[in-house]
Amino acid sequence: MTAHDVPSLTVVDAGTGALDGATGRYEKRLGDLEGVYSDAVAYRRLAAQEPDRLHYHVHEHRRRERPGDVIFGTSVVLPGTVGREFHLTRGHVHRLADRSEIYHCLSGRGVLLMERDGDLRAIELSPGAIAYVPGHWAHRSVNVGDDPLVTVFCYPADAGQDYAPIERRGGMARLVVRDEDAGWTLVDNPRYVREHA
Ligand code: MN
Numbered sequence: 001m002t003a004h005d006v007p008s009l010t011v012v013d014a015g016t017g018a019l020d021g022a023t024g025r026y027e028k029r030l031g032d033l034e035g036v037y038s039d040a041v042a043y044r045r046l047a048a049q050e051p052d053r054l055h056y057h058v059h060e061h062r063r064r065e066r067p068g069d070v071i072f073g074t075s076v077v078l079p080g081t082v083g084r085e086f087h088l089t090r091g092h093v094h095r096l097a098d099r100s101e102i103y104h105c106l107s108g109r110g111v112l113l114m115e116r117d118g119d120l121r122a123i124e125l126s127p128g129a130i131a132y133v134p135g136h137w138a139h140r141s142v143n144v145g146d147d148p149l150v151t152v153f154c155y156p157a158d159a160g161q162d163y164a165p166i167e168r169r170g171g172m173a174r175l176v177v178r179d180e181d182a183g184w185t186l187v188d189n190p191r192y193v194r195e196h197a
Helices: 040-049 164-168
Strands: 024-029 054-061 070-077 101-107 110-116 119-125 130-133 138-143 149-156 174-179 183-188
Touching: 070 138, 110 130, 110 174, 119 174, 138 149, 138 164
Parallel strands: none
Antiparallel strands: 024 054, 054 070, 070 149, 101 130, 101 149, 110 119, 110 138, 174 183
């Protein structure tokens, strides 16, 4: 047996997403997100002022990447907007597209935005919610609240991530934007390039 064959316990801080014994962490700052937000003018204005502003970070337990293993960790999206659009993750489909994933919200308020063949779904996340992302659905997290959106994710270790399809389409079909009454709403994405009939 290796260390990976021994059961283990991990404790997560629900407010910050910090994870005991994480094997990896990465972060995306505003300056890393060129082309991700719909409002290019607002993006360039903010990026000129605060290119190092943290937008999201991910902590993970990635032990092995064999079929049958899982990768789990936390995703933390910090609150804010670029133009009217709420802070979000780049989003991806799995490289092995049929692999699924769950997101369990620990704190904050968010939307898990998913898309497959032009069909878009938005699932609201609040503490306790578990969203299931079936295989083949592109997915990204959006923070629609005033506090960090902290979720625990878990997906098959051989799934991988492919960021190109969302980039190629100019994002997803709809944007999650601030709404004075409801808090958030969906509007059409003017940059979206529809690839499916
Ligand atoms: Mn995923």
